[in-house]
Amino acid sequence: MGARPLLNRRLAGMGTTIFAEMSALATATGSINLGQGFPDTDGPREIAEAAARAVLEGRGNQYPPGPGIPELRTAVAEHQQRFYGLSYHPDTEVLVTAGATEAIAAALLALLEPGDEVIAFEPFYDSYAACIAMAGATRVPLTLRQPAFRPDLDELRSLITPRTRLLLINTPHNPTGTVLHPDELAAIAALAVEHDLLVITDEVYEHLVFTGGHHPIAALPGMRERTVAISSAGKTFSFTGWKVGWVTAAPELVAAVRTAKQYLTYVSAGPFQYAVAEALRLPASYFEQFRADLRRKRDLLATGLADAGFGVHEPEGTYFITTDITPLGEKDGIEFCRALPERCGVVAIPNQVFYDNTEAGRSLVRFTFCKKDEVLLTAVERLRRL
Numbered sequence: 001m002g003a004r005p006l007l008n009r010r011l012a013g014m015g016t017t018i019f020a021e022m023s024a025l026a027t028a029t030g031s032i033n034l035g036q037g038f039p040d041t042d043g044p045r046e047i048a049e050a051a052a053r054a055v056l057e058g059r060g061n062q063y064p065p066g067p068g069i070p071e072l073r074t075a076v077a078e079h080q081q082r083f084y085g086l087s088y089h090p091d092t093e094v095l096v097t098a099g100a101t102e103a104i105a106a107a108l109l110a111l112l113e114p115g116d117e118v119i120a121f122e123p124f125y126d127s128y129a130a131c132i133a134m135a136g137a138t139r140v141p142l143t144l145r146q147p148a149f150r151p152d153l154d155e156l157r158s159l160i161t162p163r164t165r166l167l168l169i170n171t172p173h174n175p176t177g178t179v180l181h182p183d184e185l186a187a188i189a190a191l192a193v194e195h196d197l198l199v200i201t202d203e204v205y206e207h208l209v210f211t212g213g214h215h216p217i218a219a220l221p222g223m224r225e226r227t228v229a230i231s232s233a234g235k236t237f238s239f240t241g242w243k244v245g246w247v248t249a250a251p252e253l254v255a256a257v258r259t260a261k262q263y264l265t266y267v268s269a270g271p272f273q274y275a276v277a278e279a280l281r282l283p284a285s286y287f288e289q290f291r292a293d294l295r296r297k298r299d300l301l302a303t304g305l306a307d308a309g310f311g312v313h314e315p316e317g318t319y320f321i322t323t324d325i326t327p328l329g330e331k332d333g334i335e336f337c338r339a340l341p342e343r344c345g346v347v348a349i350p351n352q353v354f355y356d357n358t359e360a361g362r363s364l365v366r367f368t369f370c371k372k373d374e375v376l377l378t379a380v381e382r383l384r385r386l
Ligand SMILES: *Cc1c(COP(=O)(O)O)cnc(C)c1O
Pocket: 098, 099, 100, 101, 102, 125, 170, 174, 202, 204, 231, 232, 233, 234, 235, 240, 243, 244, 245
C-alpha cells in the first residue's frame, strides 16, 4: 500500500480504546479489574428467564420491526410516564436501538452537518468523540473541573457560536459522577432555547442517582421538541451484553434518528427486547434495591480509596469514582494505571484519555464499584499497600 494512511483522517488517533489495553493488562497480571464498568453479577433471574423463554418460544428470533417491538416501545413510554411524568407515544416517539451506543451514533449522524459544532462535557464518554468525528462535526469541550466537576454555565454560554448545532449532555455523568441539578438543567435549557440548539442527553445511569434524583432535561419548558433522550437496559438491569437501548423524542427527531439507525444495525437483540419490556415494568422495589446496593458499594470503595491515600471525589451518581493521585505523590494517571497492576494487582482507567484538554485530567483515575463486595474489599486491601 502507498503512503496514504488506511484509517481515515476523521478517525486518526482513535486506534484502540484504553479499555482494551487495561483489560488485557488485568488478564495478563491476574489483577482485579476496576477499569471497565460492567457488573460481575447478572441482573434479575426472572428477566434472564424471560429472554430464554422468548428464544425458545420463537419470539424475536427473526428480524424484529425496525423501530423495535411494540411491547418494548410501550414499556419505554410507560417508564418515562411512571418515573418522570413524561408522555411519549410508543409508535412515533420511541425508537429501540442497539444499546445507547447506537442511539448516540445514529443521533449524531442524523442531526449533524459537516462543520457543525457540538458542545459536550469533558471528560467525554469515549464514543462521543468518535461519533462526532464520523459525522464530520467538531467537538467543543466544556471542561468539568476539579474539585467539584460541575459545568461552568458562563463558560458554556461563551462557547456557543453561530456554528453550534447541538449540546451533548450526560447526566449522571461518566466518569465524574456529576448529576446535573435542576438549576443547572434550567440554565442549559434556557441557552438551548435562546440559541435554538438541539440537545442529546445520555441518561444511561438514570437509576443510579444517590443524592437528589434524576431530572430529565426534556421535561423543561421548550425542551421537548429539541431533545433526544437516550437510555439503555445495560446499566439499569445489569445486562450490559444485551445491548438494548432506546431514544425518546418528538416524532420529527425520532424519524431523523431512525433514518440513520436503519442503516447502522437495522435491528438487533430481538428476544432481549421482550425481556427488557418486562424489566422496565419491575416494581419500584427493584429500582430502590439496585440503587441502595450500589450506594453501599460506592461508600465501601470511597472509604477504601481515601484510606489508601487517594483524593476521592464522591460521585452523586453512576457506578464510578474519580480519584486524584496527587496526594499519593503521583502526577500522571496513564503512567500510574500502567504500573498499578504490577504494583498491587488492581486495574483502573486514567481519566486523561477522556479529555481533549489532557492537562485537566492528568492526575485523575477512575475506579468502578459495580463489583461484588468481596472483590471491592480485596481491591481496597491491595490498594492500601501503595
Ligand atoms: C455504558 C455507557 C453507554 C453505552 O451504553 P450501551 O447501552 O452499553 O450501549 C453510553 N453512555 C454512557 C455514559 C455509558 O457509561
